[in-house]
Amino acid sequence: MGGAYFIGVRGQAVNQNWMRMRDFFRMRAHFGWLYAALSRLKCPNTPIVRTAAPLIDRVLHHLDQRTQRNSAKFDECFGTKTYGRLDVPVNGDRANPVIWGYSAINHDFFREIMRNIPASLSEYTFVDIGSGKGAAVLMASEYPFKHLVGVELNHELVDEARNNVQRFNERTGKEIAPEWSVGDFFQWGPPQSPCLFFFNNPFPEPLTLVAMQHLEKVLSEHPYRTLLVFRKAPKTCGDYLNHSTFWMPLRLAPYWRVYARTSAP
Numbered sequence: 052m053g054g055a056y057f058i059g060v061r062g063q064a065v066n067q068n069w070m071r072m073r074d075f076f077r078m079r080a081h082f083g084w085l086y087a088a089l090s091r092l093k094c095p096n097t098p099i100v101r102t103a104a105p106l107i108d109r110v111l112h113h114l115d116q117r118t119q120r121n122s123a124k125f126d127e128c129f130g131t132k133t134y135g136r137l138d139v140p141v142n143g144d145r146a147n148p149v150i151w152g153y154s155a156i157n158h159d160f161f162r163e164i165m166r167n168i169p170a171s172l173s174e175y176t177f178v179d180i181g182s183g184k185g186a187a188v189l190m191a192s193e194y195p196f197k198h199l200v201g202v203e204l205n206h207e208l209v210d211e212a213r214n215n216v217q218r219f220n221e222r223t224g225k226e227i228a229p230e231w232s233v234g235d236f237f238q239w240g241p242p243q244s245p246c247l248f249f250f251n252n253p254f255p256e257p258l259t260l261v262a263m264q265h266l267e268k269v270l271s272e273h274p275y276r277t278l279l280v281f282r283k284a285p286k287t288c289g290d291y292l293n294h295s296t297f298w299m300p301l302r303l304a305p306y307w308r309v310y311a312r313t314s315a316p
């Protein structure tokens with residue numbers, strides 16, 4: 052583990068503002084730091100920013116387009132079919148479905164996050180909550196995780212994820228064999244071993260906060276080291292995590308955060 056982990060374990064104050072400033076510039080892939088800075092600049096209502104707004108919008112649009120084009124590259128490279136947006140029902144109620152978007156994580160963003168985790172990954176099982184077509188699980192196979200697990204509500208997406216593993220193995224000559232759990236995260240139990248939970252914006256905002264509270268409850272029966280990676284945490288959930296005594300922040304970049312469980316052995 053890196054220094055930040057030990058700082059928290061010893062109960063010393065971790066200055067989250069300082070951490071946020073430090074981690075802003077860790078978002079190097081696709082000029083993430085510039086994207087975040089310009090997105091924030093759009094908000095203030097000063098004359099100077101109002102004048103520059105069209106230029107800021109153009110730069111943001113250009114950066115977005117560039118990322119979109121780049122996102123298809125993982126599939127081109129590995130023969131998989133993970134790219135594209137889909138609307139999926141996520142509450143199991145056919146009469147009043149809550150729809151949420153599926154889209155795979157960009158490979159460069161995934162690598163950026165993994166590179167910045169101050170822990171040795173080899174003792175952890177990688178668990179993608181809301182694993183969709185399996186992109187993050189496939190990407191995690193580049194790292195020395197003990198096992199790979201995907202939890203996904205939508206069984207058609209899990210079938211696609213299985214096909215993607217086959218294509219990926221054929222293309223790379225690897226023999227990765229992730230475990231897929233088809234069903235609701237809220238009904239699922241974690242492996243009895245150290246886990247890294249990966250949340251890439253899997254739920255609508257109100258459910259995300261409930262999901263974090265649920266995870267803490269489940270983990271209270273689970274006496275193992277745990278890491279939590281959250282990409283694009285909604286504000287309520289991010290604030291909750293930052294104040295929770297269950298989690299200690301290790302990295303606080305604008306678009307992704309890494310926490311370690313405080314009470315694990």
Ligand SMILES: C[S@@+](CC[C@H](N)C(=O)[O-])C[C@H]1O[C@@H](n2cnc3c(N)ncnc32)[C@H](O)[C@@H]1O
Nearest residue numbers: 154155156181183186187203204235236251253
């Ligand atoms: C944004 S996609 C993330 C895809 C994948 N993690 C990645 O990074 O490539 C969110 C996924 O979460 C799934 N999901 C939503 N609610 C869920 C739940 N309660 N249990 C399990 N999966 C869920 C959706 O079906 C969708 O595939």
